[in-house]
Structures are given as C-alpha cells and as structure tokens.
Amino acid sequence: MNAEPVCIKDLEEIASRVMPSGMWDYYDSGANGQQTKAENESAFGHYRLHPRMLRDVSAISTETTVLGQRVKTPLGVSPCAMHRLAHDDGEAATSRAASRSGSIMILSTFSTVSLEDVIAQGSGRGTQYWMQLYVYRDRSVTESIVRRAERAGYKALVVTVDAPVLGRRLADARRKFGPPPHVQLANFFTPQRSTAGVYLDPDGEFSKTFGANLDRALTWTNGIDWLRSITSLPIVVKGVLTAEDTRLAIEHGCAGVMVSNHGGRQLDGTLATIDALPQVVEAAGDQIEVYMDGGVRRGTDIFKALALGARAVFVARPVLWGLVYKGEDGAYLALGLLQKELETAMMLAGAPSIADIDESYVYRPARRWVRLEPAKGGSARRIAAKL
Numbered sequence: 001m002n003a004e005p006v007c008i009k010d011l012e013e014i015a016s017r018v019m020p021s022g023m024w025d026y027y028d029s030g031a032n033g034q035q036t037k038a039e040n041e042s043a044f045g046h047y048r049l050h051p052r053m054l055r056d057v058s059a060i061s062t063e064t065t066v067l068g069q070r071v072k073t074p075l076g077v078s079p080c081a082m083h084r085l086a087h088d089d090g091e092a093a094t095s096r097a098a099s100r101s102g103s104i105m106i107l108s109t110f111s112t113v114s115l116e117d118v119i120a121q122g123s124g125r126g127t128q129y130w131m132q133l134y135v136y137r138d139r140s141v142t143e144s145i146v147r148r149a150e151r152a153g154y155k156a157l158v159v160t161v162d163a164p165v166l167g168r169r170l171a172d173a174r175r176k177f178g179p180p181p182h183v184q185l186a187n188f189f190t191p192q193r194s195t196a197g198v199y200l201d202p203d204g205e206f207s208k209t210f211g212a213n214l215d216r217a218l219t220w221t222n223g224i225d226w227l228r229s230i231t232s233l234p235i236v237v238k239g240v241l242t243a244e245d246t247r248l249a250i251e252h253g254c255a256g257v258m259v260s261n262h263g264g265r266q267l268d269g270t271l272a273t274i275d276a277l278p279q280v281v282e283a284a285g286d287q288i289e290v291y292m293d294g295g296v297r298r299g300t301d302i303f304k305a306l307a308l309g310a311r312a313v314f315v316a317r318p319v320l321w322g323l324v325y326k327g328e329d330g331a332y333l334a335l336g337l338l339q340k341e342l343e344t345a346m347m348l349a350g351a352p353s354i355a356d357i358d359e360s361y362v363y364r365p366a367r368r369w370v371r372l373e374p375a376k377g378g379s380a381r382r383i384a385a386k387l
C-alpha cells in the first residue's frame, strides 16, 4: 500500500510490514493466548451508538479538563517502553507530536530518551506530561525518578500496578527478547549516568531485567501511601479493573485511576477495558477521575469510552505504529486521525462538546459475566459484571 494512511489500521499494517520481526512481536504481543488483547479491540463493537439529530454541530470543541487543568482533547498517549525501537528519535519525536496535537503524554519509566529531554521537546501549548512509575525494590531508585519528574515539570505520577511481574508474551519468551545495544533505558543508563540499584540483565533480556528490579511485595500501603508521603504530585494508579480497587484508590488518596489491562500484555483473561470501565466509573462517583486505555483504534471508540464515563482516553500501539511509519510526523498523524474521527463522531452523534457526551449516547450489550463473591458465614453472593 503506497497511499497515505487514512486510519489507524493502515498504520498498523505498515508497521507490521516494515518492523524487524523481533521488535514487531514485542510491540504487538499480548500475554499467553492473547484473548484479552483481542477483546480489548473487539469489545468496542458490542456497544452501539444512540445518535441525536438536528442539533447545532457547526462548532465542535474537544476541550476538557483533566486533573483540574484545561486540555485541548481528552485523547492522550499511554506509557510505552522504548520508543527508539520504532524510530531513532524515540520519545523525543512522540513528545513533539503530542505537543503539536495538544494530547496528554504519559512517559514510561523505561523510555529511551531521558525524562528531562522528553519534556524539553514540548512547546508548552497546554500539553500535560505525566510520569509513569514502576516501583523498585530499592525505593531510592523510584524516589530519584520522582524528584527528577518534579523538577522537570511533570504534572502527575502514574503508578503501574498490574505488573508485579512481566506477563508471559510467548514470542518474546521464545526469542529471549531484549533491545539492540543502541537502545538504552535513558532514565537509568546513559554515558553520563549509571544508576546504582538498577540491575540490567547481562544478556539484555527484558523480562529478567524487569523481574530483578520491581517490587513484587508492593501494596497500597508500602507503595501508594509511601509515594504520597514523599510527593505532592497527584497520583494516578494504572491497571485498575475493578470497583474494589477503585474504592481503595480513593481511600489511599489517589487523584485518578486508569482502567487498563496493559494492552492485554499482563493477565490474560480479564475483562476488556471498555467492559471493565462502567464498574470503575460507578465506584469512582465524583471522587476521583477515571481514564482508560486498551484497544482504542477509532474515534467512535473514544466517544463510547467518554460516554461510559472516562474523563480521558489513551492509546499506546497506534502511536508506536505512527512512529514506525514516519517518526514525529507519523505519531502526529496517528493522534490526528483519532482526533478527527472523534470530532466527526461528535458531529454525527449530535454532541458538539465533551460535556454533552453522556451515557444516553450508548447502548450497552445485554450479556453478563457472573462471579461468586465469597461470603462470610453465609452462602456466596452472585455478582454480575455490569457491562
């Protein structure tokens, strides 16, 4: 295909053709049988829109607020390790693209451009930068990233809580995948910096480096309460899929939760994120903001997530595919295609502003999953996942 990509699926097709297979597999893979990865995308198709006609849609605005600050769009970039696998400019290119499109950018701790250099690429036109954290066994490593993020101007910390261990992605396991030597974890290792307390697998295998550093004993108390005690930045927990954990996030003083299953790369067999979103929104009430990611490939997906109560919606792989296609311009194209599709969906549905988009615009599927909640001294209670 030589024509300019006109949708995210076109970008995916190009990236799948041009990326070396090891890197493509790392970006693409879900865990184990990849059921969750597939359902993140397909589940959007189970929701239907309920559009309204003859509403003035001559002026569409996607402006909204997130964590109390104005943003041009509720669309953002989810944290992804190692953008330099996609393009030599790595996260610097993504940062420029996010800044041009006014999208929020969440930077992965495992970026291949340093967190200071990434934010320096933004032109400050209302883009918010948030810093993603994995909590290390050696807390001084995490604390040092927090301090650097504060100094550099990041507006929130996003703590990923769905990865006490890296999910088993079979293609990576077969290959013992690790990055090529020129792709380095720039927040920890550069010619100028080598961070004590961070173990790097001598063979470069990701899952081993990950497993050796991260704290599997992490809890709400020793992780989230501890973070709150060392910083005043708002804390968002990423990887929440249940009402129970949303209530805990509120109790532990978080500012937001991100409904995410890590793009299906961690626990295979969870609900798709669009299906998990309603129970989280209900538990959150107006006490905490709710964001989501996973399988968002179209403007109508964003519209549906907003209608079900997400305050902002994030994408990961689509931006990586854009980077593979054309660096900064490709990532900007990916975000621009989604933004344009969102605006078109808003026009066609008769919802000219983000505030207009509510639950009345979607039909939920009638199917239900039922689980049993253990009862204390009585018979187990049947709980239906409300979709």
Ligand SMILES: Cc1cc2nc3c(=O)[nH]c(=O)nc-3n(C[C@H](O)[C@H](O)[C@H](O)COP(=O)(O)O)c2cc1C
Residues within 6 Å of the ligand: 026, 027, 028, 040, 078, 079, 080, 081, 108, 109, 110, 132, 160, 238, 260, 261, 262, 263, 264, 265, 293, 294, 295, 296, 314, 315, 316, 317, 318
């Ligand atoms: C290649 C790749 C690397 C990722 N790296 C991280 C990471 O470093 N930290 C993190 O919290 N999530 C990471 N994620 C998960 C994403 O932030 C996000 O939750 C998920 O990919 C969203 O789904 P999507 O790719 O379908 O948009 C990664 C995802 C991919 C595909």
Ligand SMILES: CCCCCCC(=O)C(=O)O
Residues within 6 Å of the ligand: 081, 110, 163, 206, 207, 209, 210, 262, 265
């Ligand atoms: C040591 C680098 C490991 C990167 C893992 C990043 C991640 O979360 C992913 O899903 O992949």
